Amino acid sequence: MADGGRSGGVQSVGRALDILEAIDAAGGEMALVEMSNVSGLPMPTIHRIVRTLADRGYLRQLPDRRYALGSRLIPLGATALIAFGSRSAPELSRIVQEFGETANLATLDSDQLVYVGQVPSPRALRMFTDLGRHVPPHCRAAGKALLAQLPDEEVLAILGRAGMPAMTDKTITDPDVMLTELARIRKNGYATEDGEMELGVTCIAVAVPSATALMSVSMSAPSSRITGAVRKRAIPFLQDVAARLASDLDSATA
Structure with a gap:
């Protein structure tokens, strides 16, 4: 040390x-x-x-x-996350401008996924969530992208404490199945969510490759709008946004 x-x-x-x-x-x-x-x-x-x-x-x-x-650390951390979430708006806006869908920035708060930044889609039918909202990480692409950055032992501990409730019939509720899913995410570099939190909603997420914070960037939309072609274009675009966010995060602490 x-x-x-x-x-x-x-x-x-x-x-x-x-x-x-x-x-x-x-x-x-x-x-x-x-x-x-x-x-x-x-x-x-x-x-x-x-x-x-x-x-x-x-x-x-x-x-x-x-x-x-x-x-005393809790409000400091929350304020820092909110401040960074606000600063992330230009990068999240690039996703919205390119695809017309809602872009989110999330992190883990204890054992829960919490959204700290968002730029909503301009479309009438759009996905959105309240900033500061906490949800179980196992049923969201953003959460799975975060869990994939952790060792399996830590993942199992988080899932054991938070639980794995079935939000829909597509939700992964078996820890061993989740570990297999996380291995796939680590290999492919992105996470997906197809109706696992809410039927008819699809989300794509990637981890922010920061050395100083555990965060993920995601894009969510009605499933009918996330075609194979859109998904193929979105993954590298999200990875580029995540890399730029990581550079911003890490340079601030350099």
């Missing part, structure tokens, strides 16, 4: 962020000794940093004396 962050940075701030990132990578909880082992920092330093983060609400102590990410 980095000690103090990038050249010119403040060492104590870098160490605090390293600890928060380590706890996040460990699933949201970690003991003090584990923080010390991962970071290479001595226990007195860990104690000082953790006490400060806990006092400010960025960490909370559990009954077993482990520490978990605190609630």
